[in-house]
Amino acid sequence: MTVLVTGATGFIGLNLLHAMTDREAVAMVRPSASTARLPDGVETVESDLSDPDSLAAAMEGVDAVVHLAAAVYAQAEMERTNTGGTERLVDAAAEADVETFVFLSTVGAHPEVPTDTDSPYQRSKVAVEDLLFGQDHPFDVAALYPTYIFGPRDYRLTRYEHVRPIAANRVLVPPLYTYDEYNVVHVDDVVGSVVHCLDERATGRHLITGPNLTNRQVLGTIARHAPGNCRVVGVPYGVTRWVVKPTLDLLHRVGVSPVPGDGFLERGDFGTVREDLTERAPVRQRSWQSALTETIDWYESVGVL
């Protein structure tokens, strides 16, 4: 089975291709993309989601498509790439003799999970739901909805902001961090789910969720594993609200702090889901702790920790 992988040079793509070295995977890459990080010997095909002719050419001899490519941070490209690009790829797959189409979505685009309508990324993923599941296709369709993914090969350092403040401080107390909640999954769970959909011809929607976690659980686990022996000291929200914020506001007024205290009241949510939707995946999952520790190990191995 020849599998065409879009987004091959991204975080999940690289992990998937490293897990599929004994299979016939073809990495679809943009002409400008660096292929230095791909596993040795992986076949590549140059193609662009904006160019239907190039997609038709890339589909030659392909049995399955794993569509990971998406603009995750560049807002201007989200509609064009994530929505329009997926439409063009689905069209090209329909023209070719593709049997399976696996799409990587995001948790907020799952029908049972409320969508953050302020997020252009989530909107761009919701926009293809009807295309994938509201229409007939000559191939099986599966879609994956992971929460907040951690793991090795995070070349864009997208999770570095959660780790560096801990590795770069001996004691971590507010106001160094705000109150956040997380739902963390291992990138191997996502990779394993993709492979599961290919091997088992599993169709339909699949959540990939871990347990909902508090700030303290996540930061504490990172602190135990990261270099630097950081201690995380929990501070109740009330203290942040009635002591830290007013203090920062005062320091800001007299010119000592460059920012006022408002930021410390923001509550971040990284992928949490309703309690009955936690710990779901089509495959046996890795622990959320291992997702964090293996991310840290990888950061150390490439020199950024």
Added chain:
Amino acid sequence: MTELAVGVVGAGWMATDYHVPAFTSHPRTRVVAFAERDDARRAAVEGDLSVPGYASAEAMLAAHELDVVSVCTPPSTHEGIFLDAVDAGCHVLCEKPLALTAESARRMAEAADAAGVVTQVGYLHRYYRNYERALEMLSNHLLGDIVEVTVAHHSAPPQQGWYYNPDLSGGGVARDLFPHSLDVLFEAFGEDADVTDASVRHLRGNAVEDTARVSLEIGGVPVNLSATWTQTDGVTRVLVVGTEGWLELDAETLQGEVHGRPVEFQHGDLPLVDVGVATLFPASDEDAHTARIHDFADHAAAGDTETAAPASRGVAVAEVVDAVYERTGAAWRADQ
């Protein structure tokens, strides 16, 4: 575990401040003899070290069964001492520049290869922890494809007269300072180098240049490298720009961005405290000279010829410096 017997050639500051203490503190090596041509210097150092001093490397090699020879003399003497040491079956740590010319360096590398001894040229920069980190990030393609590298290395004019005599030094600031940077660049991008432009200037009327600049491609990466002997304590900056990030570093500070996410280290360490408005880094006991000499000693003790910078690296470095002098038509080369 047997200790390797080390003989140090040349008893200047490089030998007494770095080589002798480092070989002494390494568990597998001990200094048993040294050679120094200057009688007064030899007598003084003999008293300090309590090991016998000899007037020449030859005499030292004849008097001792040495395992390791470290060469801390002016460049013009390197080839002769190196070949004698290799001939005696010794592993050799040789200070940079390895030789006066690439041709001379090639003879040394070939002799070392044939004898199967462990060699290393005394390049320093890659042993700074910031450089180790930068090399790690580059070898893991963290910056994407590298678009351009700029290196500036400026240092005080050397005190010793031999630096200004091309017959003894093999050239000026290019021969003296380029090697440290070229070693790092070759480590990052391979030894395939192609010089595209070069210029030198003589600011003080010396026979050798005191500023030098070279443009070259190393493994396809465009590099601009400049060095001067000017009144400064020494400043070295490396700027690496890739398609997905950048790094700027010297021995003290490493800063950069990967996909817009900042990275920052001092002496290879993360901060102790970083609260955004203020950053405090740990005190550093970094000692790159000891690190490089110990790394060589590790390889010598293991008989591992794959050192960080074997004599063959010295050949690749000398070829670039030779190319600089060829392009700029250095007048003193006609005499050689």
